[in-house]
Amino acid sequence: MLESMPRIGWAVGLVLMAIPVGAAAEEVSLASYGDGATLVQKADEYGGGWTGEWLLDERPQSGWASPEKRLGPHVFVIALPEKSAVSRLEFDTQSIDGDGRGAKNVRLEISDTSASTGFVPLASVTLQDRADRQSFPVAATAAGRFLRLTVLDNHGAADYTELMDVRAYGRQLTNSPMADVSGTYETNFNDFHVLQQSTSLVGCYEYKEGVLVGGLEGHVMKLTWREGPDHGPALMVFSPDGKEFTGFWGRGEDGVFSGGRWDGKKKSSVVGTCPHWKGDAQTQLQHDLATEGHVRFYGINFDSDSGVIRDESKPALDRLAAVLKAHLDWKLTVEGHTDSLAGAAHNQTLSQARADAVKAYLTRAGIEAGRLRTVGLGATKPVASNDSAAGRAENRRVELVRN
Numbered sequence: 001m002l003e004s005m006p007r008i009g010w011a012v013g014l015v016l017m018a019i020p021v022g023a024a025a026e027e028v029s030l031a032s033y034g035d036g037a038t039l040v041q042k043a044d045e046y047g048g049g050w051t052g053e054w055l056l057d058e059r060p061q062s063g064w065a066s067p068e069k070r071l072g073p074h075v076f077v078i079a080l081p082e083k084s085a086v087s088r089l090e091f092d093t094q095s096i097d098g099d100g101r102g103a104k105n106v107r108l109e110i111s112d113t114s115a116s117t118g119f120v121p122l123a124s125v126t127l128q129d130r131a132d133r134q135s136f137p138v139a140a141t142a143a144g145r146f147l148r149l150t151v152l153d154n155h156g157a158a159d160y161t162e163l164m165d166v167r168a169y170g171r172q173l174t175n176s177p178m179a180d181v182s183g184t185y186e187t188n189f190n191d192f193h194v195l196q197q198s199t200s201l202v203g204c205y206e207y208k209e210g211v212l213v214g215g216l217e218g219h220v221m222k223l224t225w226r227e228g229p230d231h232g233p234a235l236m237v238f239s240p241d242g243k244e245f246t247g248f249w250g251r252g253e254d255g256v257f258s259g260g261r262w263d264g265k266k267k268s269s270v271v272g273t274c275p276h277w278k279g280d281a282q283t284q285l286q287h288d289l290a291t292e293g294h295v296r297f298y299g300i301n302f303d304s305d306s307g308v309i310r311d312e313s314k315p316a317l318d319r320l321a322a323v324l325k326a327h328l329d330w331k332l333t334v335e336g337h338t339d340s341l342a343g344a345a346h347n348q349t350l351s352q353a354r355a356d357a358v359k360a361y362l363t364r365a366g367i368e369a370g371r372l373r374t375v376g377l378g379a380t381k382p383v384a385s386n387d388s389a390a391g392r393a394e395n396r397r398v399e400l401v402r403n
Contacts, residue, residue: 027087027088027169027170027171028084028169028170028171028172029167029168029169029389030080030081030084030086030168030169030170030172031056031078031080031147031166031167031168032056032057032058032167032388032389032390033056033057033058033220033235033237033246033247033248033389033390034058034220034235034388034389034390034391034392034393035081035220035389036080036081036082036218036219036220036237036238037056037078037079037080037081037237038056038078038079038219038237038238038239038240038246039052039053039055039056039076039077039078039079039246040077040078040079040115040146040239040240041075041076041077041115042076043064043066043074043075043076043151044066044067044070044074045064045065045066045067046064046065046066046067046068046160049062050063050064050065050162051064052064052076053246053261054164054165055076055163055164055165055166056078056165056166057165057248057388057390058165058167058387058388058389058390059165059387059388060092060094060095060132060164060165061095061164062095062164062165063092063095063096063162063163063164063165064162064163064164065097065101065160065161065162066160066161066162068159068160069158069159070161071153071154071157071158071160071161072151072152072153072154072161073150073151073152073153074150074151074161075148075149075150076148076149076150076151077115077116077146077147077148077149078146078147078148078149078168079115079145079146079239079240080144080145080146080147080168081172081218081219081237082145082172082173082174082175082176082218083112083143083144083145083172083173083174084143084144084145084168084170084171084172084173085141085142085143085170085171085173086108086110086122086138086143086147086168086169086170087137087138087169087170087171088135088136088137088138088168088169088170089108089123089125089135089136089138089166089167089168089169090133090134090135090136090165090166090167090168090169091103091106091125091127091134091136091163091165091166091167092131092132092133092134092163092164092165092166093127093128093129093130093131093132093134093162093163093164094130094131094132094164095132095164096129096130096162096164097160097162098157098159098160098162099129099130099155099157100129100154100155100156100157101129101154101155101157101159101160101161101162102127102128102129102130102154102155102161102162102163103127103151103153103154103161103162103163104126104127104129104152104153104154104155105124105125105126105127105151105152105153106124106125106126106127106149106150106151106152106163107121107123107124107125107149107150107152108121108122108123108124108125108138108147108148108149108150109121109122109147109148109150110122110140110142110143110144110146110147110148111144111145111146111148112143112144112145112146113144113146114146115146118144119146119148120140120142120144121140122138122139122140122142122147123136123137123138123139123140129155132164132165138170143173145240147168149166151163177312178216178218178219178238178242179242180196181194181196181201181216181221181238181242182194182195182196182269182271183266183267183268183269183270183271184266184267184268184270184271184272185245185264185265185266185267186264186265186267187205187262187263187264187265188261188262188263188264189205189206189207189210189262190205190206190207191205191206191267191272192204192205192206192212192264193205193271193272193273193274193277194212194221194271195271195279195280195281196216197280197281197315197316197319198299198312198313198314198315198316199215199216199217199299199300199301199312199313199315199316200214200215200216200281200298200299200315200316200319201213201214201215201216201221201223201281201298201299202214202277202278202279202280202281202284203271203277204273204274204276204277205225205274206274207227208227208228208230209227209228209274209276210225210226210227210274211225211226211227211276211277211278211284212224212225212226212234213226213284213285213288213295213296213298214234214296214298214299215297215298215299215300215301215316216299217298217299217301217393219237219238219240220235220236220237220238220393221234221235221236221237221238221245221247222234222235222298222393222394222397223235223236223298224296224298225249230251231251232249232250232251233249233250233383233384233394234247234248234249234250234262235247235248235390235393235394236248236262236264242266243265243266244263244264244265244266245263245264246261246262246263246264247261247262247263248260248261248262248390249261249262250384281316281319282319282322282323285297285319285320285323286323286326286327289323289327289330289400289402290327293401293402294399294400294401294402295399295400296383296397296398296399297316297320297397297398297399297400298397298398299313299316300313300316300317300354300358300397300398301313302354302357305342305350306350306353307350307353307354307356307357308357309357309358309361314361317358317361317362317365318365320362320400321362321365321366321367324362324367324371325366325367330371330402330403331370331371331372331373331402331403332371332372332373332400332401332402332403333372333373333374333375333400333401333403334355334358334359334372334373334374334375334398334399334400335351335355335374335375335376335377335398335399335400335401336350336351336352336353336354336355336356336358336374336375336376336377336398337351337377337378337379337381337382337395337396337397337398337399338350338351338354338378338379338395338396339379339382339386339391339392339393339395339396340379340382340386340392340395341386341392344378344379344380347378347379348376348377348378349376350376350378351376351377351378352374352375352376353376354376354398355374355375355376355398356374358374358398359372359374373403379395382395383395383397
């Protein structure tokens with residue numbers, strides 16, 4: 001019997017058997033929540049803890065199951081954050097809930113037209129019943145924004161078909177700016193009011209006097225939520241039209257998005273407010289540094305593997321400079337943090353370069369260099385698991401510590 005769990009390849013042609021996973025550092029992960037992908041069409045599902053959303057969470061222990069005795073075919077459509085060329089696919093089935101239930105024959109198509117039309121074949125693959133990180137090359141060269149995944153059958157079980165995770169790797173071909181996400185969203189934690197100022201996000205939600213602080217990177221919101229002394233991380237991904245988001249929240253500093261889902265649908269472009277909210281990014285930043293002495297400064301985005309600050313992030317640094325000019329007695333340590341994808345030495349050098357870049361920007365903005373100390377901590381202090389794109393996104397950050 002299926003148990004509730006906490007916590008989506010098709011093409012005609014040659015059937016490919018799984019190959020060993022090789023080193024592919026140049027590949028970019030494309031089809032997970034942490035990369036900005038969203039599930040825009042779900043197949044029918046068992047429900048409970050077995051839902052299509054878990055196919056994109058990069059956790060092989062969580063996944064999708066079909067309704068009883070409806071073994072296939074089952075169709076999912078994944079919206080990628082940008083037009084992309086897919087070169088490799090991965091699937092997880094080790095943690096299925098019974099022998100023979102694992103997805104077997106799977107097809108993947110891609111479209112650059114819409115979530116319902118224009119699909120061309122990418123690959124047709126045969127999965128093992130119980131194995132993670134089953135890797136397959138993609139023979140076709142088509143590119144697009146939407147992936148259609150069809151699970152055709154299983155390995156012989158008469159009750160359910162299950163798949164735990166799917167990942168796609170390749171190259172993003174475009175880099176489109178996200179429209180302003182400011183507004184009010186109806187969510188499972190009541191109304192969620194968010195104000196975007198360049199790449200900074202601040203807001204509140206009408207549940208236990210909740211406050212939000214964070215940043216926007218592509219289609220991904222990286223946030224810290226706070227309800228009095230209770231706090232934790234949250235990561236949400238916007239739909240291609242920017243009108244909905246879906247994501248996860250966690251509690252405390254355990255680095256796991258174990259709290260549950262956090263989904264929202266835009267109801268107004270008016271931000272709205274809450275009695276307990278400070279009202280804008282600069283005021284919230286000043287309040288947090290004054291009261292907490294420590295801020296995760298999400299919204300400072302850098303070029304890939306570089307210490308170069310993106311232009312989109314400079315207004316956030318201007319707000320920090322304004323706060324420091326208003327508090328001449330404050331001194332800050334600027335901490336650079338990375339994910340763990342590269343080696344320790346590389347990550348330490350990169351994180352130091354990013355912290356130094358923030359200091360250099362602030363000194364050009366009129367802040368005395370002696371008020372600013374920098375330290376690169378590499379991947380030594382993760383705030384989330386580096387095993388998923390969602391966790392890595394949370395770990396790539398700048399932190400500010402008031403001395």
